[in-house]
Amino acid sequence: MTAPFERLLQPGSLGPLELRNRIALCPMGVNLGEPDGTAGDDLVAWFHARARGGAGLILVGSASVSYPDGSYDARQVALSDDRFIPGLRRLTDAVRAQGAASAAQLVHDGANSLFDISRGQPLLVPSKRRPPPNDELSLMLTPDELADTMAPFASPSAAYSVRVATDADLEAVVTAFAGAAARAVEAGFDAIEIHAGHGYLIDAFLSPQTNRRDDGWGGDATARATLLVEVVRAVRAAVGAGVAVWARIGAEERHRDPGQTVDDALTAARIAVAAGLDAVHVTSYAEPMVATGITDGHTPHVPGALLPFAARFRAELGMPVIAMGRLTPEAAEAALADGAADVIAMGRPLIADPDLPRKLAAGRRDTVRPCAYQYRCIGAIFRNQVVRCTVNADVGHEAAATESSAPPRSVLVVGGGPAGLEAARRLAERGHTVELWEASDRLGGTLRLAELADPDLLGLADWLAGAAVDAGVRVRFGVVDQEPPVDLDVVVDATGGRWDAVDGAVGPGDLEPFLRGDEGVLGPVVDVVGSSKAALSIARAVRARGRVVRL
Incomplete structure (x- = not known):
């Protein structure tokens, strides 16, 4: 073989x-x-x-x-x-x-x-x-x-x-x-x-x-x-x-x-x-x-x-x-x-x-x-800047020391999206004891939605989750409104940003059924409010499914 x-x-x-x-x-x-x-x-x-x-x-x-x-x-x-x-x-x-x-x-x-x-x-x-x-x-x-x-x-x-x-x-x-x-x-x-x-x-x-x-x-x-x-x-x-x-x-x-x-x-x-x-x-x-x-x-x-x-x-x-x-x-x-x-x-x-x-x-x-x-x-x-990378924060910083000289600490990371997973992995790799709390039953956060809108992102959420677990991060799912233990040294809030609400608009999170194939969620003409990378990815994904899109 x-x-x-x-x-x-x-x-x-x-x-x-x-x-x-x-x-x-x-x-x-x-x-x-x-x-x-x-x-x-x-x-x-x-x-x-x-x-x-x-x-x-x-x-x-x-x-x-x-x-x-x-x-x-x-x-x-x-x-x-x-x-x-x-x-x-x-x-x-x-x-x-x-x-x-x-x-x-x-x-x-x-x-x-x-x-x-x-x-x-x-x-x-x-x-x-x-x-x-x-x-x-x-x-x-x-x-x-x-x-x-x-x-x-x-x-x-x-x-x-x-x-x-x-x-x-x-x-x-x-x-x-x-x-x-x-x-x-x-x-x-x-x-x-x-x-x-x-x-x-x-x-x-x-x-x-x-x-x-x-x-x-x-x-x-x-x-x-x-x-x-x-x-x-x-x-x-x-x-x-x-x-x-x-x-x-x-x-x-x-x-x-x-x-x-x-x-x-x-x-x-x-x-x-x-x-x-x-x-x-x-x-x-x-x-x-x-x-x-x-x-x-x-x-x-x-x-x-x-x-x-x-x-x-x-x-x-x-x-x-x-x-x-x-x-x-x-x-x-x-x-x-x-x-x-x-x-x-x-x-x-x-x-x-x-x-x-x-x-x-x-x-x-x-x-x-x-x-x-x-x-x-x-x-x-x-842009005449030093090289950088969306998925690898070490790019351009290879000469910087990566080993932590701080004593090991007990760390809680709240939120299992990309920021929480990356923070948890890096802390665990530096010798800290890390636990991650996620409210839902899966890791990846809004990145999972982004993967549906932009297929080039596929695999990144799984890599982040796998790398955190491989680094020794302990993950707990379904944790909502729970007070952290008092003996923790550090709590990292990685619960993510909030999308600005627009009256009468469908929020990004509500788009997941449509992006997974439920055609009844959106009408024939869709207005996408915003011009960010997320807005453009959603607009392209919606247009690819036959809708008229106005950005």
Whole structure:
């Protein structure tokens, strides 16, 4: 009988790089670097936690090859100078000590270099861009979100301008990638990933939407791949044959006409492989001014949306492929079994639970904290904040001490909703004796209703309840109007908030029969009062059942 995740957990390889398993941490911006681009305690702790959790490969995302130029934030990881090597050496040592390999993802952010805008520096681009589509995304932001997102433009030194790259500029970019790759190896990285996706500089040259040049750097799909090929050759020469090198390449561009097609991407990939790549990391991109651009591109909301691209790349290139894009462990295992990929990169799942690989190896799939796909992680980056997570409060705080130095205490938590369960679990894990009182006959509180309105939340309430019990929390149901024992040290009130009553309105709690299939609860036209996440989820769920909804 095969183990549930036999392929996912077996050793793998990418060129000369050997991996303990097929699980990689997706490269991503986390804004945990120091304000001068160096790697400090917070960044080291972030990656150390994912390596300790059992991932085979730690991809350190968005290392700027030309920092501070061509960078999205002052806190971006940098490899443009030798002064960045010591901090990154600490990082790779921490990862290696946990048995994982590490790869540095090298990038020039091009038109996405918000740090250039805040400093009044021009953005390096292939061509003057066509007029962008209407900015749908900004129209959906709250005033606070909009202010955070636009902060780089509000800097006293901010200015927006672009500079079409000259031959000298591009030669300097190629040299910068090579220099960064050599520093990465000196800093202890085991492999190099060249970021040629997501609208960054190399991707901008690959796209017919942003590259309208007619010189040696532009033209058809082969000519548009010239910058990528020159970077691959330079990086390979800098690190030698013994270091694995691959590129992250977008398989298509959505919501753009013209946009890069999968055939264009395969053309670029074939030339890049011939120039020295050991593998390809398959991603996607979409027009960022479209409201769903992120979730239609590199951070898909549809499970497994990018797997068909990965499978095609692997079949046509005959090269190892890294696949990504909302993959559960079960979907990842199936992708490996089907030959769609060689390594599976996970981003959001390893944010939610850094210990996912270790738990799978221990046969405890049931204890993996599920990602709720609420996009708090990438949303924080768009707001120029440190990465955060809806379901894992430790995200971004990995460097903080978690062990309690306080003596054990007797604690009562009143309320078995998500807040009560999380508080009870954390207190019990810190050595306190914890009892939880719940008035109803089930744990989860209003989260159970939320799961009916938003299926992406399914499983979270069960995980919270199971984790609290596993931590040693004693649970009592049906406790109403009972005075706590006098010998308690602490009482935590987690009975939850109250919904504002609206005359004549059906309260959220009254919706449960309808969300479970009782069509008689609501009429044909439904007004939803409010604009919060809860209101929007309920409105969508009601509309999906055929009602006319007014928000």
